Amino acid sequence: MRLLDDLQGGLARRYRQIVNSPAQGLGREVKYAADWIGKQPLLTAIIAEARHVEEQPPLTEWLGQCENNVGMVWPTETEAGRAVLSWNLLSELQPDQAEGQAVQIYSRTGIRNLDDLAQRFAREAFTPLFEWLTEQLQYRSSVVFTLRRYVYLTERFNRVALDAQFRERTSTGEELYNDDLQKFLFQDAHYVTHAKPRSTTGEPDLIGELDGEDPIILDGKLYSGSVAYVAKGVRQVYEYAQDYGKHVAYLVVFNRTPDRTLVIDGDGPADSWPPYFELAGVRVYVVVVRAHPPETTASKMGPLKPAALTRSDVQKALEDD
Helix, strand or coil: CHHHHHHHHHHHHHHHHHHCCCHHHHHHHHHHHHHHHHCCHHHHHHHHHHCCCCCCCCHHHHHHHHHHHCCCCCCCCCHHHHHHHHHHHHHHCCHHHHHHHHHHHHHHHCCCCHHHHHHHHHHHHHHHHHHHHHHHHHCCCHHHHHHHHHHHHHHHHHHHHHHHHHHHCHHHHHHHHHHHHHHHHHHHHCCCEEECCCCCCCCCCEEECCCCCCCEEEEEEEECCCHHHHHHHHHHHHHHHHHCCCCEEEEEEEECCCCEEEEECCCCCCCCCCCEEEECCEEEEEEEEECCCCCCCCCCCCCCEEEEECHHHHHHHHHCC
16 A cells, blocks of 8 residues: 555645645646556556547637636546546646736636646646546556565465365366455455456356446456467457446456566557556556466576467457457
8 A cells, every 4th residue: 555655745845845835836747647547557557548438629619618717627527538638738838828827717717826826727627637546546546556466475375275266177278266365355355356257248147236336347267378379368358348338448468377477568668567458448557476386496496488378369369259
């Protein structure tokens, strides 16, 4: 949870700096906040997902409406859409234009103090973004943090026991790992998952909270050396997400090979976690778990053989009948 706390603290601090800034420093604080948010993979992922919720008007058109209204007006229908519109302004507003933009919108309010104008503009324009991002970190992105904890717990403490069970029931080994993941999701974060609900495209192993506000499309696959099989897993969760009208899905890959490391060469920044693929409006996160116990000490192991799941592998899986 340290990462979650750091992000929430970072958002709170930058919000205070913006809304308490004097007029002359507003543009600088806006730029600092936009640059910081843009470097946080989890925050940019949340914003990217929200862009699919509804279409936002062009920035200049919207600001013209605000000026005519003598205050911020929100032509969006959802909180997510409003937050994206606020982010568009935060990220595109030039530092030397911030003070002038505040004056343009609020000059007819009778407020004469430039600092008061700037702070009112900052509160009304950017509060929707910072409040929404903070809520999303607690709610939607908690899936990512839960999966991160699951990876650590499995690799550090549970993979030997799971491996022993796997060797006793290899015909249902994938189900074994999915059951373990399902149990953890419930115990750690109270995600209620339903085993194999039917959809128009097949039977995903795990789909959580389908009757709630934020369904979780999540599936687990074993990697035993076939990258093509993992790519088919990406295709499956992508199709499940389309079935349920969702824009985010998760694939958890249990690496059962003793000498191969599976690398996900996705569409996001190289240091983003989890890596992901953007597929026609659906972002598919791929989480890899080292499921095979070490057979010797690290000093005696030879070099691991890397295997990469690439965009071309996923594209091929999407094109296969």
